[in-house]
Amino acid sequence: MKFIVLIVLFFISSCVTNGQEKVKSLDDPLLIDILALGEVADLNALQKNIEKNLSVKVYKIPSKEENYCFPESHGICMYKYYLATSQIDDSPIVNAYYLGVLGEIVEYKWESTELIDTAIIIISTNKYSKEALSYNKALNNVEVKYRLIAKPNKIEFLKIVDSSEIGH
Secondary structure, three states: OHHHHHHHHHHHHHHHHHHHHHOOOOOOHHHHHHHHHOEEEEHHHOOOOOOOOEEEEEEEEEOOOOOOOOOOOOOOOOEEEEEEEEEOOOOOOEEEEEEEEEEEEEEEEEEOOOOOOOEEEEEEEEOOOHHHHHHOOOOOOOEEEEEEEEEOOEEEEEEEEEHHHHOO
16 A cells, blocks of 8 residues: 555656646747737737638737837837738648837728738827827827738738828
8 A cells, every 4th residue: 555655656746847847938038028018919800701811910019119208107108019920721831020119000900802811901000109199298199001911921011101191
């Protein structure tokens, strides 16, 4: 009986030890920021009436470098954006892209397309976050729209127009 108890204890302790060895710290600061500070927008959940054959997710994290619009405060002026794509397939091609510091994306709008594994999305941005614009009335907001064309192996991110170019 003691022998069985010892074997069970040995087995349990080896399972616990093996579980601890699988846990490790991450070394990639960008990945850590995305996981710890990021917010994800699953763009496929938007506009359900448009059929989508490419999974598109956008991750936003606070831009630590662009924090001058909240004097003596800890507000977020702008966000950095990353886009991840994945085919909806058994063996998908997956990719991720840095879109840049875009202030804050305020709207995503899918465009219908007949192209396979292609997403066309209109992205509307403000130069600063909504909180920054509300807090600091001296900020001059610029609204910019982009057309994003995403395919499994590449993206095109094209500026359409901003409010300063149309006299607003």
